[in-house]
């Protein structure tokens with residue numbers, strides 16, 4: 228019997244329309260366009276304005292609309308929905324259920340997955356497992372965040388970085404030699420102190436006191452995270468490419484998590500990959516956590532060719548990190564966003 232692979236057959240994404248520029252941010256917190264551009268590489272980030280009264284499920288619905296404009300799959304054929312997010316609509320019920328209901332995917336079991344910025348790669352791996360086991364044939368992997376709701380706009384160590392966006396990938400079974408070929412995912416829970424949001428969970432449920440202490444916001448030791456991000460993404464990519472006989476010559480695309488342009492540049496230079504093979508859109512979108520990789524893939528989709536070797540790599544809170552090797556499964560026709 229031929230081996231079953233899980234292949235991405237469509238990708239969609241959505242970022243809110245509002246652009247928070249460095250100039251506007253500089254009126255809110257003590258920073259400057261020059262500092263942010265030089266140290267992070269962001270010019271503007273997309274933000275879901277609070278007065279819109281919607282959350283991440285809204286961005287997911289829009290991303291699914293975008294996907295369906297190109298791949299008009301039958302929602303009733305989706306058997307599982309994995310939604311990677313750290314910013315669900317509510318603590319209960321899970322956001323995947325809400326999206327399933329709103330988009331008519333009534334035959335799917337739906338659940339959220341929490342792996343911070345690594346959510347898309349973790350979600351792809353879960354979806355791949357479901358498919359290669361032979362139990363399911365169509366799985367939707369959604370990944371995105373509305374980080375603006377857990378960002379402290381008085382903290383210049385975090386607020387220039389974070390943004391909002393969501394992406395979605397349709398995974399299907401195939402016996403052709405395309406799809407998710409391999410992946411290396413890792414985690415290290417000994418790093419809580421370096422990147423966290425301490426409030427709102429079962430240790431520190433929200434109270435007036437936790438709010439007074441700003442525990443409802445992301446905090447990070449930027450320098451520590453920065454160093455770990457570079458070494459972890461590089462080592463995951465090196466191990467993955469080595470065991471799949473991939474070199475700088477036969478890798479067609481590298482799609483890195485967009486956290487800081489200097490992190491991307493360091494990983495790219497260590498892997499010795501030409502920069503034109505690297506998808507980078509941090510300048511215009513910022514870091515939307517689980518959303519960055521599918522958002523980039525959506526933007527570059529029209530350039531991806533069937534058979535291209537694509538490496539995705541990520542790093543985030545946990546720490547969680549990893550790399551995934553895709554052999555791309557289609558040539559897109561009409562896919563400009």
Ligand code: UT7
Nearest residue numbers: 257258259262266344383384387449450452453486487543
């Ligand atoms: O998605 C995964 C999660 N997060 C990350 O991947 C983030 C990884 N870390 C980073 O991207 C960087 O560490 C930051 C962007 C957070 C900070 O950049 P840095 O180059 O590591 O700056 P720093 O913290 O070492 O600060 C250098 C200087 C300090 O001033 P002094 O002490 O040298 O006078 C800071 O006070 O820059 C100052 N600074 C700022 N100045 C203007 C820090 N943030 C800002 C700011 N605007 N926003």
